[in-house]
Amino acid sequence: MPRAGPAGRCKDETSSVAPSEADKLEDVRRHSVFYFDxxxxxxxxxxxxxxxxxxxxxxxxxxxxxxxxxxxxxxxxxxxxxxxxxxxxxxxxxxxxxxxxxxxxxxxxxxxxxxxxxxGWVHVLKLTTMWGFEKLRRIAIDSLTPLLQKEDPVGWITLARTYEVYEWLLPALHALARRTKVLQPEEVEPLGIITVVKMAEVRESFPLADRNGNYYRGYATRETHDFISVIRRVFEEELRAAKPFESIDIGKVDYSWD
The missing domain is CATH 3.30.710 (Potassium Channel Kv1.1; Chain A)
Structure with a gap:
C-alpha cells in the first residue's frame, strides 16, 4: 500500500531506496577512444x-x-x-x-x-624497420638524411643497405665518388669487395687529363664532377631496387672529407 508523504501525497516505498552499486555499474562504460590497455x-x-x-x-x-x-x-x-x-x-x-x-x-x-x-635516430630506424612501424620509419629516414649528408659516405652506404633505405644509395655512392680521399683498406669490410671494385671504376672515370696529357685545372675538380651516369651504369642492378631519390638534394652533400 502506498503511504502518505510529508506533504500528504502518496509515495511508493521503493522510490526512496538508493540504487544499488550493481545498478550504478550498469551505466558505466569504457570510453571508445580514451581507455587504454x-x-x-x-x-x-x-x-x-x-x-x-x-x-x-x-x-x-x-x-x-x-x-x-x-x-x-x-x-x-x-x-x-x-x-x-x-x-x-x-x-x-x-x-x-x-x-x-x-x-x-x-x-x-x-x-x-x-x-x-x-x-638515436639510427636506433629508431633499426627498430621501426624490424617491427614495421612505417610512419615512424619515414620520420627516422627524413631526420637522418641531413645528418648523414655531412658524414663520410661509407657509413651512409652501410646504413642504406642494412635497413633497406634504397633512396639513400645513389646520393651516398655519388658522395663516395666525389670524396677527395681514396678508398682505404679498412673500408673494404663495410662496403664489400664488389662495391670497392665498382667504386674504383667510377672514381677512375674522373677525367684527370686529356688525350695530350694536359691535366684539368680550375673548375674541373672531383668534388664538383658529376658521376651520376657512371654510377647508374656500374651499380645498375642494385639501383633497380631503389625508391625515388629525388627528395634528396645531391648538391647539399658535403664532399670534402679528407
Missing part, C-alpha cells in the same frame, strides 16, 4: 609499461604478437612479474624509439624535449 615490456634488465594501442595500431608485428593465445599460462605483458620480453635489442635503442613514439606536444619536460642524436 597497457603492456609491460622487458628489455634487458629494464621494464617499460606502455599503452598497448600504440604498438598494435601501427605495427603488424606487434598486432600478431598480441593475438597469440597464452594457453594455460598467464599472458605475457600483463604485469611486472610476467613481462613481454623483447630479445636482441638494447634498452637505449628502445628508449630512442619511445622518445619519438610518445613525444609530447604540450609542455614537455627537458628530458622529453631533448633532441635525438644521430645514433
Amino acid at each position: 597497457h603492456i609491460v615490456f622487458q628489455v634487458g634488465t629494464r621494464l617499460f609499461k606502455l599503452p598497448r594501442r600504440k604498438f598494435e595500431g601501427d605495427s603488424e608485428v606487434f598486432r600478431d604478437m598480441f593475438t597469440i593465445p597464452p594457453g594455460d599460462n598467464i599472458a605475457e605483458g600483463q604485469s611486472d612479474e610476467h613481462p613481454l620480453m623483447l630479445e636482441s635489442i638494447q634498452a637505449e635503442e628502445f628508449e630512442s624509439l619511445l622518445q619519438v613514439m610518445f613525444r609530447p606536444h604540450h609542455a614537455p619536460t627537458a628530458e622529453e624535449a631533448k633532441e635525438l642524436s644521430r645514433d
Whole structure:
C-alpha cells in the first residue's frame, strides 16, 4: 500500500531506496577512444609499461604478437612479474624509439624535449624497420638524411643497405665518388669487395687529363664532377631496387672529407 508523504501525497516505498552499486555499474562504460590497455615490456634488465594501442595500431608485428593465445599460462605483458620480453635489442635503442613514439606536444619536460642524436635516430630506424612501424620509419629516414649528408659516405652506404633505405644509395655512392680521399683498406669490410671494385671504376672515370696529357685545372675538380651516369651504369642492378631519390638534394652533400 502506498503511504502518505510529508506533504500528504502518496509515495511508493521503493522510490526512496538508493540504487544499488550493481545498478550504478550498469551505466558505466569504457570510453571508445580514451581507455587504454597497457603492456609491460622487458628489455634487458629494464621494464617499460606502455599503452598497448600504440604498438598494435601501427605495427603488424606487434598486432600478431598480441593475438597469440597464452594457453594455460598467464599472458605475457600483463604485469611486472610476467613481462613481454623483447630479445636482441638494447634498452637505449628502445628508449630512442619511445622518445619519438610518445613525444609530447604540450609542455614537455627537458628530458622529453631533448633532441635525438644521430645514433638515436639510427636506433629508431633499426627498430621501426624490424617491427614495421612505417610512419615512424619515414620520420627516422627524413631526420637522418641531413645528418648523414655531412658524414663520410661509407657509413651512409652501410646504413642504406642494412635497413633497406634504397633512396639513400645513389646520393651516398655519388658522395663516395666525389670524396677527395681514396678508398682505404679498412673500408673494404663495410662496403664489400664488389662495391670497392665498382667504386674504383667510377672514381677512375674522373677525367684527370686529356688525350695530350694536359691535366684539368680550375673548375674541373672531383668534388664538383658529376658521376651520376657512371654510377647508374656500374651499380645498375642494385639501383633497380631503389625508391625515388629525388627528395634528396645531391648538391647539399658535403664532399670534402679528407
